[in-house]
Amino acid sequence: MITPWDGADFAGAKLAALVDGHILTYRRDNKPGIPWPGLIDLPGGGREGDESPAACVLRELHEEFGLHLREQRIWWARPFSAMDAPGRTGWFLAATITQAEIAAIRFGNEGHSPQLLGLDAFLTSSDAIAPLQQRLRLVLETPQNYAVP
Numbered sequence: 815m816i817t818p819w820d821g822a823d824f825a826g827a828k829l830a831a832l833v834d835g836h837i838l839t840y841r842r843d844n845k846p847g848i849p850w851p852g853l854i855d856l857p858g859g860g861r862e863g864d865e866s867p868a869a870c871v872l873r874e875l876h877e878e879f880g881l882h883l884r885e886q887r888i889w890w891a892r893p894f895s896a897m898d899a900p901g902r903t904g905w906f907l908a909a910t911i912t913q914a915e916i917a918a919i920r921f922g923n924e925g926h927s928p929q930l931l932g933l934d935a936f937l938t939s940s941d942a943i944a945p946l947q948q949r950l951r952l953v954l955e956t957p958q959n960y961a962v963p
Contacts, residue, residue, distance in 0.1 A: 824870075827906070833916060840921070854941050858875075871888075
């Protein structure tokens with residue numbers, strides 16, 4: 815899927831990387847001054863240059879987890895109000911990953927405790943970032959077989 819991005823400016827993007835009823839997560843650092851310290855987060859981050867939402871989130875996935883995905887693997891994408899940039903837009907995207915890709919993870923230096931969480935565990939966790947939980951619910955309402963293309 816090519817994201818339905820119209821070229822408009824945006825602050826950043828987050829990715830729901832799904833595999834076998836689980837979602838790829840990590841725990842944010844517990845540092846003063848960062849948004850959502852210590853909470854469970856998803857891959858993603860701020861836009862660099864003139865990146866598209868897909869290019870932004872896939873670059874962040876590589877930086878944070880060492881994974882390379884092609885844009886065609888993204889099957890859901892939608893703009894929302896940015897979570898940490900009032901008045902700006904952020905993107906939420908979904909892609910299916912494989913167990914082999916999970917085994918190849920090389921976690922970067924932001925955050926800690928990368929893990930696969932069951933979808934229900936992520937959606938009900940009081941330690942997860944609430945807007946990401948809400949956005950994942952919308953993704954899961956979309957008919958999809960989660961097959962890797």
